[in-house]
Amino acid sequence: MKIVVDQSKCCGHARCNAFAPDLFELDDLGYVAVSEVEVPAGMEEAAQTGAGACPERAITIL
Amino acid sequence: MTIASDPAGLEPTIRYEDLDVPVSAPCARFEEFDKLREQAPAHFGTALGNEFWLITRMAEIRATYQNTDAISNRAVVPHQPDPPYKWIPEMLDPPEHTKWRKLLGPFFAPGAVDRLEPKLRQRFDEIMDDVVDRGRCDYVADVALRFPNTIFMEMMGLPISDADQFQVWQTAILHKGASAPEAAFQAMLEVNDYFAALIAERRRNPREDIVSIASTWRIDGEPVSEEDLHGLCLLLFMAGLDTVAMQLSYSMYHLAANPEDRRRVVEDPALFAPAIEEFLRYYAFVTPGRKVVKDTEIAGCPVKAGQMVWLPLVSANRDPREFPDADKVIIDRKDNRHLAFGAGPHRCLGSHLARRELTIGLTEWHRRIPDYHLDPDVEIREHGGQIGLDNLPLVWNVRG
Numbered sequence: 001m002k003i004v005v006d007q008s009k010c011c012g013h014a015r016c017n018a019f020a021p022d023l024f025e026l027d028d029l030g031y032v033a034v035s036e037v038e039v040p041a042g043m044e045e046a047a048q049t050g051a052g053a054c055p056e057r058a059i060t061i062l
Numbered sequence: 063m064t065i066a067s068d069p070a071g072l073e074p075t076i077r078y079e080d081l082d083v084p085v086s087a088p089c090a091r092f093e094e095f096d097k098l099r100e101q102a103p104a105h106f107g108t109a110l111g112n113e114f115w116l117i118t119r120m121a122e123i124r125a126t127y128q129n130t131d132a133i134s135n136r137a138v139v140p141h142q143p144d145p146p147y148k149w150i151p152e153m154l155d156p157p158e159h160t161k162w163r164k165l166l167g168p169f170f171a172p173g174a175v176d177r178l179e180p181k182l183r184q185r186f187d188e189i190m191d192d193v194v195d196r197g198r199c200d201y202v203a204d205v206a207l208r209f210p211n212t213i214f215m216e217m218m219g220l221p222i223s224d225a226d227q228f229q230v231w232q233t234a235i236l237h238k239g240a241s242a243p244e245a246a247f248q249a250m251l252e253v254n255d256y257f258a259a260l261i262a263e264r265r266r267n268p269r270e271d272i273v274s275i276a277s278t279w280r281i282d283g284e285p286v287s288e289e290d291l292h293g294l295c296l297l298l299f300m301a302g303l304d305t306v307a308m309q310l311s312y313s314m315y316h317l318a319a320n321p322e323d324r325r326r327v328v329e330d331p332a333l334f335a336p337a338i339e340e341f342l343r344y345y346a347f348v349t350p351g352r353k354v355v356k357d358t359e360i361a362g363c364p365v366k367a368g369q370m371v372w373l374p375l376v377s378a379n380r381d382p383r384e385f386p387d388a389d390k391v392i393i394d395r396k397d398n399r400h401l402a403f404g405a406g407p408h409r410c411l412g413s414h415l416a417r418r419e420l421t422i423g424l425t426e427w428h429r430r431i432p433d434y435h436l437d438p439d440v441e442i443r444e445h446g447g448q449i450g451l452d453n454l455p456l457v458w459n460v461r462g
Contacts, residue, residue, distance in 0.1 A: 009128075011409040014172055015399075029167035030414060052397045055405055056128070 001039040002062045003047055005032050009058035016059060020050030024059075032058075076116060078109030078140050078372070082446035088315055091449050092345070095377040096389070103361035109141035110243075114351070114370035115363065120401070122361045123378040126371060127406035130156055132356035133371065135408060140351040140370045141243075147250060149300060150293035156407060161281050162294075166411060169217070169272055175414045178213075179422075185212055186422050194430050194460075198437065201454040202311050209423055210306035213415075218298065219271030220260070232303050237447035250296070257295040261288065272298070302412060305348065306419045308450040309402075312345035313338065313424055315454055316391060318436045323393050328432045331425055337393035338420050343400035344391050346375040347449035350404065375401050376449075434458035 003023060005016075012031045016024035023046060027033040039047045039061075051059040081094060098105055099118035106115055117123050126133055135153050137143050145153075151162035168174060189208055193199045211225045234242070234249035260273060268274040276294055279286045317324040327333045351372045358365050365371065379400045382388040403410035410416065436442070437455035445452055 011405065011407055012167075013403065013409055014414065017172075026172065028171060028173065029164070030171045030173075049397075053399060055124070055399045055401055055403075055409075057124075057399075 001044050001047060003034075003037040003039060003051060004060050004062055005035050005037075006058045006060075007032060007035050009056045011056055013055050015053035015055065016050040019053050020046040023047055024050050072106055074106055074108045074113070076105045076107035078107060078114065086444050088312075088442050088444050088451060089345070090444060091446065092347075092376050092380065095374050096380055099377050099381060104363045106363070109370065109372075112141060112143050112370060113366075113368075114140040114372055115360065115365055116372045116374075117360055118374075118377045118381075119361070120378040120381040120384040123373045123375075124401060124405045126352065126360060126373055127401075127404055127408070129358070130407060132354060132358040133352045134355040135159070135352060136355075137353040137370060138351050140372045143353060143368070143370050146247070147296065148289075148293045149297035150290055151411070152297050152301070152408060153293070158281070159407060163407070163411065165276070165279050165281075166294075170411050170415055172414045175418045178415070179418060181216065182213060182419060182422050183426070185209065185216075186426050190426060190430055197460040198455070198457045201314050201456050202307070202451055203453070205423075205427070206307040206310040206314075206454075207303075209310070210419055211303050213419070214298070214302040217272055217302075218260075218295070219264075219269050219273065224256075228299065228303060232299070235300065236304055237445045237450065253296060253299060254292055257292050257299075258288075260295065261291050301410070304448060304450065305410075305412075306416050306423075308347055308448075309342065309345065309416070309420060310423050311451045311454050312347070313341040313420065314427070314456070315436075315442070315451065316341060316345070317424075317428075318434060318454075318456060320391070321435075323391070324428075324432075326393065327424075328428050331428070333393055334421060334425050336395060336398070338417065338424065339398045339400065340391055340393050340395050342402035342420075343379045343385070343395075343398055344376075346379045346400065346402040348402070348404075349374040349376070349449065375404065431458050 010032045012029060014026055014030045016032060017026050023037055023043060025033045047061060051061050098116060103119045103122055104115050104117050117126055134155050137145050138153060151159050154162060186209055189205055193204050207229060211229060212222055215222050215225050231249045231253050235246045261277060264274040265277055273295060276286060277291055327337055351370050354365050354367050354369045354371060357367050379402065380388050403413040434456050437457045440455035442454060443452040
């Protein structure tokens, strides 16, 4: 499972990080700092929840 | 009632003024938007004679906030398409907006809010110490308005004694803008005078506050102008005081009126996190507008340059196309992608601070006063402009 973030759509809500801080690292201003993340085994649910929290629909799970 | 099915006949069907009447019961205004949303995804209307479109559903509201190509922030209330003021950064468009947000970001980023937390807790404890033994209070005046108000004064390096005057200005500008536009403009001029004096003083004697630091910034190599510093002060004042106070008030209104939800959060405080998100979704009172700068189409309707669009967050947030049981408050709701803080590059700069203030305000109140109820003898009133509660009468038993 892989997380793909469209960083151009990120507006700094930081909701992904609120639900899955280990998967969605933020920069100093609170915008998502990653564009692709391989989801470690056992963290699939956290990845889905974090992606599903984005108000901008900037995150997809492949 | 709607022209969405008849885009050729552009007859106004709604009036902004009619949606902005002075007094009603709690949530009455939200229910107006619910009705309009289920009638059509867009309504054409007038706001003090100016043409505007009310957009009612989540998909179109979100897309419109994200569409910075055709939609501008140079005007943000439907009845004022050519405002004589410029709040910064709210009323800027990219790329200028982006530069300001980068400079302001460090004051409002999650890490900055972590550093502020002890101060937020201390301030809220002081407010609770003041009310806890009273057995009753008007939550709006005695708790909600005092909390963000004093944090704002602190961030701006202003004396707490001026907080009451700020509240008076705030009410005139935010809640009476449509019914008394001259008074609102007058209040804005007075605020401007206050900030002019503040900016001059901070230029002479810089401190650690946001105004002192902003006055040293350069944008595209140019020092920030006096006028832009004013615009920044105005925005921080407009955005920071009323919003958290009203969100706290609606949340407490809900928990007072729904004892079962209150019992659940008191027994399991971990539920405050999803409950706060649900209150943000359901009671999202901010109703921003935008100005159309390029002809476009929204929900199949021909939206023309020069017209305003009105994008009430609550209308998106209560859209049943987006949320199962959208009309119910479900305090442990999953996948709650509400737009209470907006969408697109103008996402509320203070959202992280606001969430922290809401968390502290609600958890600390319930730790000290877990059981309370609405005073049935006092009518609760809701105001228009920027929607909010005028009062929230709470009663509880004082121990000992």
